[in-house]
Amino acid sequence: MDVKAAIKEIKQGKVSPLYLCYGTEKYQMQQFITLLQEQIVDPDQRDFALAHFDLAETPVEVVIEEAETPPFLAERKLIIAKDSAVFTAGRDNSKIEHKLETLLTYCANPAEYSVIVFMANSEKLDERKKIVKTMKSEGIVLSFLPLSGAELVQWVVREVEGRGCRIGTDAAEALIASAGVQLSALSVEVDKLCLYTGPGGKIEPSTVEQLVARSTEQNVFVMVENIANLKLEKALDIFYELLKQREEPIKIAALIARQFRIMLQVKDLARQSYSQQQIASQLSLHPYAVKIAGEQARKFEATALRGILSELAELDYRMKSGRVDKVLGLEMFLLKLGA
Template identity: 70%
Template sequence: MRGIGRRKQAGGFRKLDARTAIKEIKQGKVSPLYLCYGTEKYQIREFVDTLTNQLVEPEQREMAVVQIDLSETPVELVVEEAETLPFLVERKLVIVQSASLFTAAKEGGKVEHNVERLLSYLADPAEYSVILFIANGEKLDERKKTVKMIKTAGQVLSFMPLGASELVQWVIREAGKHKCTMGQQAAEALIANAGVQMSTLSAEVNKLCLFTGAGGEITVEAVGTLVARTTEQNVFSMVEDIANLKLDRALGTFYELLKQKEEPIKIASLIARQFRIMLQVKELGSQSYSQQQIASQLGLHPYAVKIAGEQARKFSPQQLAQTLSQLAQLDYQMKSGGIDKVLGIEMFLLKLGA
């Protein structure tokens, strides 16, 4: 019967960020409905783990945690699962992947969803179940009834890339979780070497903390010794050295990439990509776009935008455009056999450094 064992509505949507929502969950304030969306999958996984750990004891998870993928299962089965009383546990957790019913994405596959059944449940969710929807993508479709309803009945949480300074502070906090200390310079060195993916950074912090031991300090030297740079990060560093007129270091990085069997054409392409980003950041910055707005416009992480902006200050828009033109010409010459690939990049770096 409708209404039996249901939770009374809170009477409005309170917008929370993920950290506040996690704090409330740890205090026992749990919503019957959560909708997580955004591009930071690592943060979403952390939120799912926190909610699971808070709601369900490890030995009860086989009975109390249900995983459903809406690309394979109709949404009415999610509702049926949530409405079914839990067995031997106080509350069950239903984790729903691929929740495109809340986004503008077209429904894929052959699964048909009874949206009205979902809307009926969102209007009156069961108090003995928690449904966690995970939607892929960085935006919700605010026109949809499903989005409006879940905002009224539950919590909608955005998981987007952290800002540049926020990412540095997050790395420092990750070290603290492992009983290690880490300064800002070491954190920035780690990001420069490992990139901005939070899952990679977390794994590298764990490795560094094992090296230093509990109570130890992670130094810039330790990061340089233990964290290898990706090809993309090496090129990023090479462009940084060029911008700072450190030509010997830029050439040294180039020769190191050659030792690693990297293709010169790929290296030139990555250099061109970075100069293109620098030009775009410079142009958007001149139009008073914020760092976050530029990141969203270009599909980049805010930290990458911050560094590209700092690099772009060393060049005028005309210099950046001219460099991109030279790289396009170099690409053609290398691919057509008009110049030796290694020699071509060496000459480009020397000319740019001059």
């Protein structure tokens, strides 16, 4: 079952006694848990019907004991157990020993008055483990992984519409380019933009540019995008703005090199028929960053990208050794690249 189907069932009153949520997209995972809490827990009964556990500090059998204890002054209770490394691969660095037999026994006959949500901050589960197989057969396992490029734009559009405003694809992409790909940060910026435009208003790219501040990394990302699109004047404007903000030219050069390195890696992997999601996993990047890097990379030959990286390595050496003025050296590199 996917997240959308699970949410639909919960809104219809069909709640499973066992959920295992895993993935790196914490914001969406928290939204799902908030929805569960709204459906199960009466705000006036929160002290009696809501329990939190950290499995890095608490044995899983304590969670089961809580689940088997009937709720006080409430029909059902929600139990949230985070840091559930018992479901993932690799070593569990906590010093807590978990009696998984207790959990396996409980899964076969869960209490009808309790809902347990296990949270695992990992891209994958260990499919070899018996407890994972049991959770898949007896409960509901949900994946919360980063959204693809198109899904991220759609998410921004839905969030804006949910606040009573409108936004086009171009403005949504401008927002992502400025604020980054973290949903929590995007949500804050959406709130700000909707407050500015007012109910029924439309968020334009110019509004995003006016109100959303870019980090150094995002500024370099947009600068490289402008270079790829042969918009040298805009790229230099960003460069000079970064200098006004007292950003170190060596740091700017390193971030430019990182972006071109990603472009080359994406180009090489795409040539080997890797999908966008596979490339993102291989490079430990967000799928949206892979999408943009792929679009940028199409405007350069692989040999040209390798040449640019070689020039950046030489520039880095000359700046650090004092053989060239840092600002002048980077400025000349951008002018040459843009030409």
